[in-house]
Amino acid sequence: AQPLLEVEDLHVSFDVRGGEVQAVRGVNMVINKGEVVGIVGESGCGKSVTAQTLMRLIPSPPSRVKKGSIRFAGEDVLKKSEKEMQQLRGGRMGMIFQDPMTSLNPTMTVGRQITENLIRHRNMSMKEAHKRGVEMLNLVGIPLAETRMKQYPHEFSGGMRQRVMIAIALACDPELLIADEPTTALDVTIQAQILEVMKELRSRLNTSIMLITHDLGIVADVCDKVIVMYAGQVAETGTVHEIFTNPKHPYTQGLLESIPRLDDDKSQPLVPIPGTPPDLIKPPTGCAFAARCKYTMDICTRVDPGLFECSSTQSARCWLNHEMAKEVHA
Numbered sequence: 302a303q304p305l306l307e308v309e310d311l312h313v314s315f316d317v318r319g320g321e322v323q324a325v326r327g328v329n330m331v332i333n334k335g336e337v338v339g340i341v342g343e344s345g346c347g348k349s350v351t352a353q354t355l356m357r358l359i360p361s362p363p364s365r366v367k368k369g370s371i372r373f374a375g376e377d378v379l380k381k382s383e384k385e386m387q388q389l390r391g392g393r394m395g396m397i398f399q400d401p402m403t404s405l406n407p408t409m410t411v412g413r414q415i416t417e418n419l420i421r422h423r424n425m426s427m428k429e430a431h432k433r434g435v436e437m438l439n440l441v442g443i444p445l446a447e448t449r450m451k452q453y454p455h456e457f458s459g460g461m462r463q464r465v466m467i468a469i470a471l472a473c474d475p476e477l478l479i480a481d482e483p484t485t486a487l488d489v490t491i492q493a494q495i496l497e498v499m500k501e502l503r504s505r506l507n508t509s510i511m512l513i514t515h516d517l518g519i520v521a522d523v524c525d526k527v528i529v530m531y532a533g534q535v536a537e538t539g540t541v542h543e544i545f546t547n548p549k550h551p552y553t554q555g556l557l558e559s560i561p562r563l564d565d566d567k568s569q570p571l572v573p574i575p576g577t578p579p580d581l582i583k584p585p586t587g588c589a590f591a592a593r594c595k596y597t598m599d600i601c602t603r604v605d606p607g608l609f610e611c612s613s614t615q616s617a618r619c620w621l622n623h624e625m626a627k628e629v630h631a
């Protein structure tokens with residue numbers, strides 16, 4: 302497998318009145334070419350901040366990368382100029398957000414937004430770009446695409462706007478697509494269509510996809526690998542099979558238990574686990590999940606377990622996976 306995105310020991314903080322929120326605390330991840338990786342976790346776990354940092358979209362200040370590195374296709378993302386980043390974004394790196402209004406320009410027709418991107422990133426002529434734009438709107442299920450090209454974002458319904466944004470993100474055939482809750486606001490049928498488009502893109506172009514979601518049904522459906530985040534750290538990572546059949550972190554187990562009947566119903570949102578995540582202005586010294594965990598041992602509140610390798614593809618940040626602790630616990 303060839304790595305496309307490599308994140309190493311990433312630390313991102315932002316300043317608030319009460320101090321420094323350590324939103325991302327030492328995250329490592331690799332996304333290989335053609336791989337679909339799901340990032341799951343409750344809101345505030347650092348998944349969106351991580352994604353925005355990869356695209357260098359976090360506002361700085363108040364945010365800043367304190368430590369770590371991000372490599373995309375072998376190049377250091379954190380060392381790129383804003384101009385170089387603009388060249389990457391919308392071109393080799395595509396992105397889809399939950400709220401399309403944050404990425405669509407309200408003063409430009411949808412057609413112009415698609416064609417400008419294609420002309421800039423793919424050197425297309427106006428005519429080629431227009432043809433491709435119409436094709437993309439058709440692909441994401443927008444009827445009357447020729448007419449729709451001439452309309453402004455406000456003339457589209459919420460679901461249609463979401464599809465427009467997806468069409469724009471996919472038009473340039475990105476090598477990496479970062480999708481942050483891409484289908485959360487859509488109804489189930491459209492959601493399924495969009496996920497089909499993403500799967501298609503992967504099989505046709507070997508696109509790598511980072512899919513941020515709180516919907517484990519979607520993860521099971523489209524992802525190869527899962528990264529579970531908690532309190533700014535990776536709590537567990539593994540293949541979809543490992544995570545769904547043999548989760549090693551109590552938090553992952555809790556997430557899975559909170560979806561009723563996974564086999565029949567693939568669109569259930571997560572029911573939150575009792576308790577709240579720790580305050581990241583003062584993260585706990587031990588395991589970040591200790592206050593909510595039903596297996597908490599003495600060592601848990603004192604020492605961070607670190608990621609423990611359970612297989613060549615699965616690791617979990619939990620003392621229960623250490624042989625020694627297992628004996629203590631038994």
Ligand code: SF4
Nearest residue numbers: 588591594601619620
């Ligand atoms: Fe629970 Fe301890 Fe594992 Fe943390 S390290 S998840 S507190 S058992």
Ligand code: MG
Nearest residue numbers: 344348349481
């Ligand atoms: Mg988010």
